[in-house]
Amino acid sequence: MLNRKRSERAPNSHSHDTSLIARGTLIEGHVRFSGALHLDGQIVGSVLAEEAGAVFTLSESGHVQGEIRVPHAIINGQVRGDIHATERLELAAEARVVGDVHYQTLEMAAGAQVNGRMSHPTAELPRELPAPALGNAEAVPA
Known part of the structure; x- marks a missing residue:
């Protein structure tokens, strides 16, 4: 098996x-x-994954200055740019992110820092309150 070609x-x-x-x-x-x-x-x-199951790991000594677009990211170093994790994002204790974070599933350890927006896609549309019924309201004494 060790000698098998790709x-x-x-x-x-x-x-x-x-x-x-x-x-x-x-x-x-x-x-x-x-x-x-x-x-x-x-x-x-930029760091870009070319397949659905790809995993990007940034150790505490690692740095990225640019956008990260991957299915699964484990961040424990410094990022200056947006992160897009389509499946799962793990922010370890030493993670320092300056940029927006987009994730499907998030695990964030105590000590991790994000200076930017955190965005989770929602499948449902925002709910609206029903409009008040006009004409049926009783007068409230002042």
Whole structure:
């Protein structure tokens, strides 16, 4: 099994591939990934997942200056930009986010900080109060 080529693997096995960007590494530009991406270094640019099951992990030594668009994000470092997590967002205790956060499911540890709006999509429309009935109201003494 260790000598099997990528083309011989199961169709969804690429979702288990993990890429690591080590501490001390700076990437300037957009990063697109599939599977899992673990960032200990720094990215100046967007982080974009190319598949539904992708996971982005930002360690406490990691930094992103740009937008993050992924299904599942685990943030424990610094982000200067908006985060869009279509499935799940985990903000660990050392997370520092300056930007808007959009999530489907959120887990936020004590100590995590967000300086921006937090937005959860709602499936239902806002409810409106019924209009008051006119003409049936009794006069209230003053």
